[in-house]
Amino acid sequence: MPTNDAWGQGISLWSLTDAPDIPSAVGALGSGVIPRSIMRFASAAARSAAIDSPAEGMTVWLISEGRQEVYHSGSWIPVQPIPVQAEQVSDAPYNVTGTTVDYSSSAWPRPQFVAPPSGRAIVTVSAALANTNTDTSTIWAAWRAIGSLGYAFVDLNKTGLSAQAKRVVASRRYMLTGMTPGETITIVPQWNISSGTSSTASTFGGVLLVEPSS
Structure with a gap:
């Protein structure tokens, strides 16, 4: 046999x-x-x-x-992780203060990707931002992650860029972990200002880059 x-x-x-x-x-x-x-x-x-x-x-x-x-x-x-990128289209309304708010999907599209076998991905946010309302007024550009199977991550201090008064051009990288392989993950861009309005706060050139990691 x-x-x-x-x-x-x-x-x-x-x-x-x-x-x-x-x-x-x-x-x-x-x-x-x-x-x-x-x-x-x-x-x-x-x-x-x-x-x-x-x-x-x-x-x-x-x-x-x-x-x-x-x-x-x-x-x-x-098998080979595929990077995805979403670019900011328009600025936020800056109509609330002291609260982290999601960009609308039309103002800043939300990149999606499939979690690789490792369950890890690096997310990079880049932007130019300023808030000239006062010498101590701040503005943040950040993101949060949500998954089709319940995965969630949000931490402004780990994912956000910040400027105080004068313009700052910067980027920040963070590695997501613990995602279920095959899960669809959405990255949601966010904004936050401590004071001011759309006449004093601005963010432009925003980019979200997602690099699934093997």
């Missing part, structure tokens, strides 16, 4: 004591090797049509999407 391979991969190999049957021997080898190789498909839709029940660790290359994905914990996840 066929025996398993010596590397514990569950691939059936025809043995010398088996009755000669070349088609069955080749078929058993192919059935064992192909699902464990990097399979190629024209698109994600073609892959779904070909693989009804993916197995943990299956790896494929999607030609139209131009990326490699692995099946992990019930989801197809990019």
Whole structure:
């Protein structure tokens, strides 16, 4: 009877004591090797049509999407993390003080990404900001993270840029951890001013860059 391979991969190999049957021997080898190789498909839709029940660790290359994905914990996840970026379109209204407020999605789009197998991603916020209402008035540009499976992170002191009165141009990086692989994460840009209005506060050139980490 066929025996398993010596590397514990569950691939059936025809043995010398088996009755000669070349088609069955080749078929058993192919059935064992192909699902464990990097399979190629024209698109994600073609892959779904070909693989009804993916197995943990299956790896494929999607030609139209131009990326490699692995099946992990019930989801197809990019093997090489794909950076995403969202640029600020318009400024905040600055109509409240002392409160951290989400930018509208039209003023600053919210980048989304799929958490990689590591469950980690680096988020960088960059902007030019100022609040000239008084010599001590502050302005913040920051972000928070929310996930499709319940993940949440918010900490102004770790994710935010800040300026006091005069203009500051800066960036800040922070690594998110503990995300569930395959979870869809949304980064929500935020603003905060201590005093003043839109006539004294401004943020422009804002960029949010997300780099999923392997």
